[in-house]
Amino acid sequence: MPITIKPINSPSQWQEAENKLAPHTFLQSWEWGQAQQALGQKIFRLSIAKDNQLIGLAFIYLIKAKRGSFLFCPHGPLINWSGAREIMPELLKYLIALGREEKADFIRLSPLAPNQPAIKNIFASLGFRP
8 A cells, every 4th residue: 555645633643653753853743843833834744654554754844934935844754764765755745745835945854864875865866965
């Protein structure tokens, strides 16, 4: 079954999944999303699922800066990096569509991924730059 990505609106479901996914920081917490929302940021909380099982999370927010508007995923996405080759292309497709909808100029991810050539190659093959 394919990877599905959709908005998640349940704090308890988010927290349960977040606790299973390591490493993670407060920058991917439900509360950080609430703080960013209170500051006026447009936020997106995404679930990443396979076979109807939640396998990842991504907290994204839209930043409007002098260098352009962009979607930012701080310290994320939260995924099992052994499945990144399957997950990341689907997540990127979703984020490109979201970025177009939100008129973002680019997408920025800053994952807490292992510093391994295989992971770097996945990002490079998708067009990301360090």
